[in-house]
Amino acid sequence: MPQHATFGVHPLYPQHETVCKDLVIGDDPVESLPSLNNLGVDALQSEDYAAALDYFEQSLRNIDNTTNGNHHATAELMTAINRLKADCCEDENACSSCSGEIGPSTSLPQHKLNYKDCAHDNQRREYDEGMSCCCDPVRMEGRVLEIMDTRDKAITVVLFNLGQFCLHQHKDEEAKECFMRALFLARCAGKTSPISIVTILHNIGYIQYRISDLEKALTTFTEALQCRQFAKDELEVAATLNCIGVLYFHLPKSDTSRAMEYYNQSLEIRKERLGFLHKDVATTLNNIGRVHYIKCEYPHALAKYLEALRIRRSLLGRDHLDVAATVYNAGQTFHQQGDLDKALKYYQEFMRITVPKLGQTHRDVAIMLKCMAQIYHEQRHYDRAMSLYSEALVVGRAALGVHAEVASILNKMGNLYYEQGDFDLALEKYKEGLEVERAVLHALHPNITVTLTNIGQIHKQRGEYHAALKLYKEALDIQVKSLGGRHPSIAVTLSNMGLIHYQNRSYSKSLDIYQEALRIRRDAFGEIHLDVASSLNSIGLVLFKLGLHELAMQSFLESLKIRRELLGDAHRDVAIILYNIATIHLERGDEDEAMKCYKETLRVERAALGPDHADVILTLQYTGQVHVQRGELDEAMDCFNEVLRIQKRNLPENDPSVAHTLNSIANIHLQNGNTGGVVDCMSEAARIMSRAGRSGDELCLTGFHLYGFALLHPECAPVA
Structure with a gap:
């Protein structure tokens, strides 16, 4: 050729x-x-x-x-x-x-769709952001x-x-x-x-943007703006301002403040010259909405999107692709605000518009199927969610082949299987996603670290600590090379490694790693930050296991102070720290202080979680045990009866936990000399154990056993 x-x-x-x-x-x-x-x-x-x-x-x-x-x-x-x-x-x-593609040909991130634009493209297949x-x-x-x-x-x-x-x-x-x-x-x-010089510069900048030379495109459009005296009219200037805003938005290090500055200038000119009901006004409004979205200013983003949507529907009809773009953006915003029903409604409208125009095997159809699956996933409609994820995977592979978006879908499927407790299928999907990511992404891409962490999480859940640590170390190596040694994301990976050493009873190693994570977080966030409080809590747990109760108490009190300052007195994380402090008092034999902390823990848990939450059960059990040790049998009976009520409300009829609570109540009856109560409770407990296929030998009338010390921060869930 x-x-x-x-x-x-x-x-x-x-x-x-x-x-x-x-x-x-x-x-x-x-x-x-x-x-x-x-x-x-x-x-x-x-x-x-x-x-x-x-x-x-x-x-x-x-x-x-x-x-x-x-x-x-x-x-x-x-x-x-x-x-x-x-x-x-x-x-x-x-x-x-x-109709050449404008901008990087990447997959659609949370709020963005891919765009194409040209006055002569009568069969435009993408969405307008005014970069023309x-x-x-x-x-x-x-x-x-x-x-x-x-x-x-x-x-x-x-x-x-x-x-x-x-x-x-x-x-x-x-x-x-x-x-x-x-x-x-x-x-x-x-x-x-x-x-016009501005017209020619505009075309040069457009080409530079289209071939992803964003820095040069920004220089060209900025020069065009400086030559505004050569522009045909102010509308040409408004177009240039909008294009500069688009470039600042899409730069590798997006400058959303500068983007907003230029968008607002463009909008002011366009509204003055064109009126409120014009497609270019709608385009700039949509762009402003995207800046608000990326800054997590969701109410402002939604207001701009809905205004742009009203204009676009009025001018273009309800079936235009640019209408679909704004529908998608509004749906994403509702999704972020937690309004899942409205988000799903907008996602379904996007599908109604785009499938007839783009076909069933288009990239954006795959992305939308994934978004809809996420809605059902969050609503715990797992079967419907998996069906849509599977459909998204088929469409994504057909439209994109080996692509980062395909890896994202695979990881979402892995998350769903993980939540359902199907670790084998979760591991299979994560490994498929990792294979795709390694084929298409840079070796130091953060998505690879996320997938490695998720695979490590499964090995940790299975008790395969060596395999889990190997994966976390691989993720850590990528993060150190790409982010430097003091980035907060590194502290997250270190915390995962510290938890594995803790669960493996390697307490000294765990302490060293948690302290390194704490140093990174303090350097990054200062003293008053929830991540700092989390590290202090983890360090307190390790110190407790090492028998260093005074140091553990100091660490817990520092964590409690931060959480109360940032979260208030009615938050679950505050209750967790109070519970741990109470347990240290109990280990010391200081029952009065333990009881004060357990009662405060109960108050916070009931306010934050409701009266029937599982955390309330554990605290009531400890409180009841302290009452028994103090000889306060009536108070102890009240605690265990409350535990029994919550368990019968929330657990299956034949759950062994109910039998163990009946056993504890029987022990109180025994100390009170209530033989009838002992017989009734033990008989019911034995029946439950038999129906559950468990041995009645687990039940006894020899007193109470100390409940295990709680792990305060929850297990890390998959994050892809």
Whole structure:
């Protein structure tokens, strides 16, 4: 295949040469330069690309002829045109629309969809964020013809139109070279240029964005804004402002504040010039909503999305793809706010609009199926969720092949299986997802660490501590290389490793790791932060196991102070610390202090979790035990009767836990000399154990046993 045409990087003329030459327009209307150019424009707009290129070539030859053939600067352009013509002949099925993808061709993250835009793309398959180019070729007529008094102005127009031709042919580099040459000549002409400098810069920036050269695109659009005196009108400036906002939003290190600044300026101009009911106003509103979303300002995001949606529905109808984009964004926002029913309603509307237009095996259909599955997943409708995840996986593989979005779906399926306790299937899905991630992502990508952590979690749940630690160490190595040694995410992985050593009774190793995690978190967050409180709590647990009760108490009290300051006095995490402090008092034999802490724990748990929560049961059991040790049998009986009530309300009829509580009540009856109560309780307990297939030998009347010390922070759940 012939090599793609290139126009070089040097300008058409060195700056020291004279660029203003008298231009002679021929008398023959067919052979004259304006007619040739305009015929080329007509051919381009009717998609007769070979004819368009012929006319533009003749236009350049006409320019040379009218200047008596004394200038040969167009020779390189002629050579490039011949190459373009060769390409056209070889590829007769060239795409007929300027629908190249804008921006990085990545999978859809939480709030974003992929976009394409062009005025001539009548079958647009993506969504509008206002990052567009001027796709209209320029005719030599009217004011353009009136100011066509130099050879270079004529070349500016033909170069611009050749750039449009290259855009239609998806030849971005060639298009950019045409526009760069046109830009040089337009700058020489200044305000008398037949094509606005801003327009040309806009097209160059558009191409740079389309090929993911975001930094250069930002520089180009910023230059266009600085040349606003050359803009046709303020609407062109508004378009440039919007494009700059899009670039700041999409930069690798997104600058949402700058993006919002430019979006708001664009919106102000557009509302003033176009009114409130215009598609460009809706586009900028939608973009502003995305900035609010990424900053977790969900009420503000939703307000902008719904305003944009109202305009788009009014102007475009209810079945347009741009309507679908805003519907998706609104659904995502409802989802983040926890309004699952409304989110699902919007997701279903997105599917109604897009499936007929994009087909069932489109990337965005797969993404939406995953989003809908997440709703059912969160509602614990596991069968429906798995069905949608499975459908999303099939569509995703068909549309994307081996892709990060496919890995995300696999990890979501792994999470669901994990929550259902099916560790074998969860492990299978996580490993499939990890294989995909390693194939398509950078070796230090954070998604890989998440999946490694999830696989490690399963091994930990199975008691396979060596395998779990190996995976956590691999994740830690990636994080240290990619984030440095003091990033808060490293503290999370260290905490997972510390927990495994704790569960494996390697308390000294656990303590060292937890203390390192605490140092990282204090450096990152300061003293008053919930993650710091969590590390202090974990350190307190290890110190307790090492028998260092004073140090454990100090660590728990520091954690309690932070949690009370940040969470108030009626939060579950506060109750957990109070429970641990009570247990240390009990271990010391200080029953009065233990009882005070247990009662405070009960108050907080009932306020935070409700009177029938499982945490309330454990605290009541400890409280009842202390009452027994103190000889306060009536108070103890009240505690265990309350435990029995909660258990019978929440547990199956034949759960052995109920039998053990009856056993404890029987012991109290025994100390009170109530033989009938002992017989009744023990008989019922024996029946429950028999129905549960358990031995009655587990029951006894020899007193109480100390309940195990609670692990305060919950097991880490999968996070992918």
